[in-house]
Amino acid sequence: MGAILSQRGEDNRLHPVAYMSKSFSGAEANYDTHDKELLAIIKALEEWRIFLEATDKPIQVFTDHRNLEYWMQARTFNRRHARWRIFLSDFNFEIHYRPGKQSGKPDALSRRSDYVDAPVDPEVMLPSEVFANTSEAELEIVTEIRNRLREDPSLEPIIQFLTEDADNAPPSIRKAYWDYDWEEDLLWYCGKLVVPDSEPLKERLLREFHNSPLAGHPGQQRTLELISRSYWWPGMKSSAKEWVECCPTCQANQRAHAPAIALKPLEVPPFPFHTISYDFITGFPKSNGYDAVLVVIDSFSKFGHFIPTTKKVTAKGLADLFITHVWKLHRLPIKTVSDRGTTFTGKFLRALYQRLGIKPAFSSAYHPESDGQTERVNQFIEFYLRSYVTADHSDWATWLPLAEYAYNNARHSATGKTPFELVYGRNPVMSPSNVPANVPEADHVADTLAQEWKEAEAALRMTKEKMAGLKGTTPEYSIGEKVWLDGKNVELRTNSNKLDPRRLGPFEILERISNHAYRLKLPETLKIHDVFYVGLLSKVHENPSQPFQNDLPLKQ
Structure with a gap:
């Protein structure tokens, strides 16, 4: 040309x-x-x-x-x-x-004689130092995908069609491969990078989008959503489900699901940061001078701010935290929801609400679950910190910003979208990538964001209407099977039990005492009775790629 x-x-x-x-x-x-x-x-x-x-x-x-x-x-x-x-x-x-x-x-x-049909020697146009901000891990993954594409026999006919036979292929083949593209020696499906059938390669991606601190050990659906933003392979949903199900960290730090009860939902707000709810998480060991977390959640987008503080914070200090971390970014909320704690209902805050025109809407004394959204976020924060803090729990404050990022970057079940997307109009990039991205015009972004707000509001109303109680079942286990033990009644040698694992083990079942009790094979350092109620046990999911590390600091 x-x-x-x-x-x-x-x-x-x-x-x-x-x-x-x-x-x-x-x-x-x-x-x-x-x-x-x-x-x-x-x-x-x-x-x-x-x-x-x-x-x-x-x-x-x-x-x-x-x-x-x-x-x-x-x-x-x-x-x-x-x-x-x-x-x-x-x-x-x-x-x-x-x-x-x-x-x-x-x-x-366009007819130069030096343009012959022969491979061109690679030429370094810019030194590698110019790309210092590029994610080496991401580039390595893309390079490995490029090298392994032609080793996957299932992809061979697609690649051959795109690179050789596109003009001569029959209409049926063209239709079958319509959603595929071949660019930069990479195969794309619906704009997403196709991953060849290589278990080590898939496991590497699953680790990056589930185990890394930027991902924060999300659940099955959120892990799948993070990967599918940029990558695709057949059976990806099953791969994500198995990986999360068998993750040792997730199993150890989450209690088995208890039967759900009916909730009293709050009214659906009309736009982001119209209504906010807030709560304290206390009981942390000292970290950078902090021992508590102030959690602020927007009821519309579910966007959260996790603010380190102290459990002895004054009413004035609480107001300063709100102004510094929330109000300066998102305007004044029309309505606030709290758990009616003494800190929130102090005279100074009531005067502050009146001066700023904020209408307090405290939870009903007999229905504390009306503030349940902050309670669920509290559980996420504690789970995230358990997954990454050191053994003495002294560095939890340094992980709090990453916990906030991981929470806001995960799709919320109530809205079907991430908090980032509803507040800013798009999702952040977890790591630099050479996956092509186009920047739409400002009008298009505004129209898209308005439409997403409508969809989120409809999803919130549907979630509110469908809230109903669920019933639990009594599980059964076999002798020799490994199970998790609920750790709420077991003391560990740590500075605080707030960040201790929720489940201990896995432990082998030695004997079935009755339908509701089992004897477990416990380590010698655990000086407790070895027969447990079935409600304290839960199923173990194992995967050779994710070995367990049972090295808990048990008290003698």
Whole structure:
């Protein structure tokens, strides 16, 4: 392909400013003639973007392919064309047809004799130091995916179709592979990077999007949602389910699900930070001078702020925390919900509410579950910190910002969206990636955010209507089976039991005493009776890739 950038001079003649000549890559060489001609325009605009972007007067583009004059008016196009249209939207241009006989200069550039069908030696354009902010782990994963793609026999016909037989394939094959693309020697499905059938590669991705501090050991659905933002493979849902189910950290730090009870839901607010609820988590050991956490949750988007503080904070100190961390970012809430603790109902706060025009809406004394959303977030915070703190629990305050990030980046079951998405209009990037991303126009972002608010409000109302009680069942276990033991009645050698694991083990079942009691094989250091009520036991999920580490500091 070849192109010339020209500018009209005072003599009213076009004078060349720059020349461009490129060869088509392996996949590009298989494009049809129409797409090759359009790609030449794309490459020329990319090459001279600094001169051509956002011009007042239209750029005049001359081509010897007549159909391109009408391409921007087309109503049907594929995914590649959609990406190109987004790129071209940054330029003010007009396409004009010029017969090949009148296009000798660019035609000559596109027929250079040194463009032979042979591999090109790689050339270092910029030193590696320029990319110091790029995630090495992410680039390694993408490189490994690229290297293993052709080793997966199930992907071979798709890759062959995209790189060799696209023009000659029958309509049925074209339809079957319509959602696939081949770019940068990578296979894409619906805009997501296809992961080949390699268990080590899948496990590496699962560790990054579940076990890492930025992910925060989310549940099955949230782990799947995080991975599926950028990657795809057949059976990904089952892979995420098994990985989370067998995660030793998740099993140790979460109690078995108890039967649910009916909740008294709050009224659905009309927009983010109209209504907020807040609560304290106390009982932490000292960390950077803090021993408590103030939790503030927006009732609409579920966006949360986790603020380190002390359990002896005064009413004035509490007001300062709100102003510093919440009000300066999100405006004044119309309504607030608390648990009617003495700190929240102090005289200073009541005067502050009145001065700022905030209407307190405290939970009913006989229905404390009306403030249940902060209680559920409290459980998440404690679980997150248990998963990452050191053995003496002294560094929990340093993990609190990451806990807040992980919570706000996870999809909430009540809204179907992440708090980040509902407040800011998009999800944050967990780590730098070479996955293509386009920045939509401001109007489109505003329209999308307004629509997401409507969807979230509808989802909240549906969740409120469907709240109902659930019934539990009595589990049964076999001799030799391993189970978790609820750790609420077992003391450990730690500074605080607030961040101790919720479940201990796994321990082997030695004997079934009755339908409701089992004898366990306990370590010698655990000086307690070895028969336990069945309600304190829960099932163990094992995976060879995720070994257990039973090294708890038990008291003698």
